[in-house]
Amino acid sequence: MPITTREWQLAARPHGEPTPDDFRLVELERPDPAEGQVAVRMLVMSVDPYMRGRMNPGKSYAARWEIGETMKGGAVGRVVASRSPAVPEGALVLADAAWRDVAVLDAAHVRVLPELPGIPPSYHLGVLGMPGLTAWAGLFRLAEFREGDTVFVSGAAGAVGSLVGQFAKLNGAAAVVGSAGTPEKVRWLTEEVGFTRAFDYHDGPVAELLAGAAPEGIDVFFDNVGGEHLEAAIGAFNEFGRGALCGAISGYNATEPAPGPRNMFMMVTKKLSLRGFIVGDHADLRDEFTTKVTRMVTSGDLVVRETVREGLENAVDTFLDLLRGGNTGKMVVKLAD
The missing domain is CATH 3.40.50.720 (NAD(P)-binding Rossmann-like Domain)
Incomplete structure (x- = not known):
């Protein structure tokens, strides 16, 4: 049975500051996971300054978004269906598949996250991400x-x-x-x-x-x-x-x-x-970073602050507000409990 999902697409390339008209929210049907795939319900998505560069036509270090393409970015979600033994149903995962509420992804393209008591999933997009x-x-x-x-x-x-x-x-x-x-x-x-x-x-x-x-x-x-x-x-x-x-x-x-x-x-x-x-280019530091910074977070040595907005329908306004300096700490959009 197909999966219905809401997704933000790039509607136009902005000239100067982006406007809401440069984006559109669509409803699509995605097929059930095939062998080696998982379906992920997104809990929280990230908006980041680098995403502005992905709206431009020129080459950059992050792949540009194409007109009519569903936009991408960091998100943490829960696996709701799995056809991969490596990523079981119920797993908390990190994926480059934000700007939608549900995604069907190759299991190789998600990273299973540890369940850390007292640490919100959104921290994997910020202080631990x-x-x-x-x-x-x-x-x-x-x-x-x-x-x-x-x-x-x-x-x-x-x-x-x-x-x-x-x-x-x-x-x-x-x-x-x-x-x-x-x-x-x-x-x-x-x-x-x-x-x-x-x-x-x-x-x-x-x-x-x-x-x-x-x-x-x-x-x-x-x-x-x-x-x-x-x-x-x-x-x-x-x-x-x-x-x-x-x-x-x-x-x-x-x-x-x-x-x-x-x-x-x-x-x-x-x-x-x-x-x-x-x-x-510095992914080799991830293990050292994760170990030390998780300890800093759980001990209370780090002050962690998030600016949280609610709902996929508010993702574009949140992103535009980020570019204007509307955040303190990490800016995220909560998509589901």
Whole structure:
């Protein structure tokens, strides 16, 4: 008997900021699982900044969404029917099949998750998932964090940035400075998350705000924003500073190329190392990351915050709100209990 599912498709490629007209919600019938397949009812799906790039026609590190195609992204679900001994019915699984309420998938394309008492399934999309591993790999491998470093994190109140700052503090950073987009986020970072100092980047030139927050300079920069933040960090770096460049959300909706930092020559004079990275290239760190960060979560050492919206029908509005900075911590859409 076919499975009825609701799915979001890409209806048009946006020019600049996406609008609801660029998406459409459809109802489809999918066949029952064949041999080696499973049917998964999605419990919670992720919306992430990188998804904006998947709407563009050009080549990127993540496969673009085609017009009329059901969009994809991280989701955690429960297997409701299985024709694979490797993935039994009832298993909690992670899949790249969000933006729908039910999916029929090859069993090889899902990962069975452990049942962790007291840990919500959504954490596998955030602190224990791709954003958490991104923070871990970027800070420790790419930026080569060392005890005593002063760390600056742009987009610090997001899913990745808030974890970078905490990982640094828990491993002996001298100071952790963050930028965010609202006074409420700044207060959350300093009063609850444990950042040494934070500032609202709307309050003035980022270079001046950073100089006030880190008067003795920075040793490590974790960048989620790009643009003015990257230029400010180059100016604030001490000699031999290291940067992990994760994203540049300030330019994701730009219709013209943004100007580059005007102080690039300081990379030479200060002997800096700036390294861009994609988390998929660092999957070898997953076991170490999962073991250590699960312990941090269960012990209460990490502050974990989610912005949760309800219902598949609200997924597009949630995604657009994410691109405007409407989240604190990880943004997810709850699809089912």
